[in-house]
Amino acid sequence: MTSTLAIVVSLLLLMYLAYRGVTVLLLAPLMAALAVLLSGEIGLYLPIYTDTFMKALGGYVIQFLPIFLLGALFGQLMADSGAAHTISNAIVERLGHKQAIVTVVLACAVLTYGGVSLFVVAFAIYPIARDLFRTADIPKRLVPATIALGSFTFTMTAMPGSPAIQNAIPIPYYGTNVFAAPGLGIIASVIMLLGGLWWLHSRAAKARVSGEGYGQHAEGEAMASSDVDKGAMSRMPLALALLPLVLVIGVNAIFTYLVFPGIDMSSLTARFPNVSPAKMAGLWALIIALNVACVTLVVSRLGHWSNLRASINKGVYGFMLPLFNTASEVGYGAVIAGLAGFAIIRDAVLNVTPGNPLISEAIAMNVLAGITGSSSGGLSIALQTLGADYLRMAEAAGISPDLMHRVAVMAAGGFDTLPHCGAIITLLSICNLTHRQSYLNIAAVTMGVPMVALIAVITLGTMFGSF
Structure with missing residues (x-):
């Protein structure tokens, strides 16, 4: 009991701090260390730190470093090449200020689904959103929620690919790929998109009825930090700007469904016995796709880069x-999982619905993502500590790992946007607004509506299986 209380105290302090x-x-x-101390095992902390915390941290870095690195680099190249600006401007030109909310959501969605970092998107889209909302006389306090709907929800957790x-x-935990449960993912995406748009439009309509417009706000607000030159660098054909995004999804799909399934991996397994091609093929396909997209961006804009080396360095450092951050949270989770009190928590979570691990998994992912304020952090901790249990339970219940994958990701994208979430704090800072002004609407579109979509996916998945 003492150990369980120690875990709860450390988790709450982690969230607060x-x-x-x-x-x-x-x-x-x-x-x-605090959890170990309160559990009465402080004498073991140093070996726990070096053998448990650091091993888990290092293992996560080894596994996901290429994805983080290439994703950050790709986002920076999209920003500095002018591609992100070209795409967002094209959407604005076609929809205009009369559809300001839809325009901003779609611009964010296209960029994030194509692999551009949500932070790059927020910085790049905010000035456009601000001008559109001012012209349409929509309250500025709705801008963060609009950006969040397009960046933090369906393109991050539900859209296949x-x-x-x-x-x-x-x-690597479920042996799946980024296209897991595509039909359910599309259904969830539609629910999130339409539900979020309904909420934002209803808030805008209510504000209009009450006479509330854009409002008076200080100028000189945070502008795009992506250093996009809106001159020469932003003038590029739309098709060329979209090409890298198409390549990320297309090359990934080709290797996932055509190339790797047709390769005999037996020799690879013989040489690398600790590598499971079935579990790693999804990551390998994504790594190849991001590499192809990055190279295409660089080559297609040769002669147009203002400082290619600086762009590459900034992306890599980013x-x-x-x-x-995420790897440290995984290390923390590994230490917690090794404490005696965790067995009580684990059993309680796993036994919420013994016959349907989807519900248990959804609860675990939501809670841990909420505590850490990070969807990737909560998801990593949960799968590091409970992934094998969930896979075993899914196999026993006849549930597809693809469905487990999709539910896990969607659930992690639920309570991750509680007020202490770093992404939310950054977004509000970019928009020069406060939690009091904008958080309720952010919560509605990033937690409320996604929870409805998650329930729908669990229900459909339970009834019809993965599709």
């Missing part, structure tokens, strides 16, 4: 903090 802005890089080992790290994390 993360909300207060303390870096997870420091918090994770400190809160792990999404290169988001959240969609890649379950692959992956380190997100990777090590």
Whole structure:
């Protein structure tokens, strides 16, 4: 009981201190040490730190470093090449300010589904969203929720083929790929998109009736930090701007469904006995796709880069903090999983619905993502500690690993946007708004509506299986 209480205390402190802005890089080992101390095992902390925390952290880095690195690099190249600006402008020109909310959501969705970092998207789209909302006289307080709907929801967790790290994390645990349960993913995406748009339009309509417009806001607000030159660098053909996004999805699909299934992996297994091609093929396909997209971007814009080396360096440096933040949370989770009290928590979670692990998995992912304020962090901790149990339960219940994958990712994208979430804090900072002004609407489109979609997927998956 003492050990269980120690885990709860450390988790709550982790959530509170993360909300207060303390870096997870420091918090994770400190809160792990606190849990060990309160459990009465402080004498074992140093070996626990070196053998458990650091091994788990290092293992995560080894497994996912290429995805974080290439994803960050691709996002930076999309921004600095002008491709992101070209795509967003094209959507604005076609839909205009009369459909300001839809325009912003779709611009964010296209970019994030194509693999552009949600932070790059937020910085790049905010000035456009601000101008559109001002022209349409829609309250500025709705801008963060609009960007969040297009960036933090269906393209991150539900759309089949999404290169988001959240969609890649379950692959080695379940032996799946980023296209897992495509039919259910599309249904969930439609629910999130339409539900989110309904909420935002209803809030805008209510504001209009009450006489609330864009509002008075200080100028000189945060502008796009992606250093996109809206001059020469932004003038590129739309087809060329879209090509890298198409390649990320297309090349990934080709290797996932055509190339790798047709290759005899027996010689590979003989040489690397610890490698399971079936479980790693999904990650390999994504790595190849991101490489192809990055090379295509660089080559197609040769002669147009203002400083290609600086863009590459900035992208590469940008992956380190997100990777090590998440890896530190995985290390923390590994320490917690080794404490005696965790067995009580694990059994309680796994036995919520013994016959249907989908519900148990959804609860576990939501809770851990909410506590850590990170969908990737919560998902990683949960799968690191419970992934094998869930796979075993799914096999016993006849549930497809693809369905487990999709539910896990969608659930992790639920409570991850509680007020202490770093992405939410950053988004509000970009928009120069506060939690009080905008958080309710953010919560509605990033937690409320996605929960409806998650329930729908679990229900349909339970009734009809994965499709």
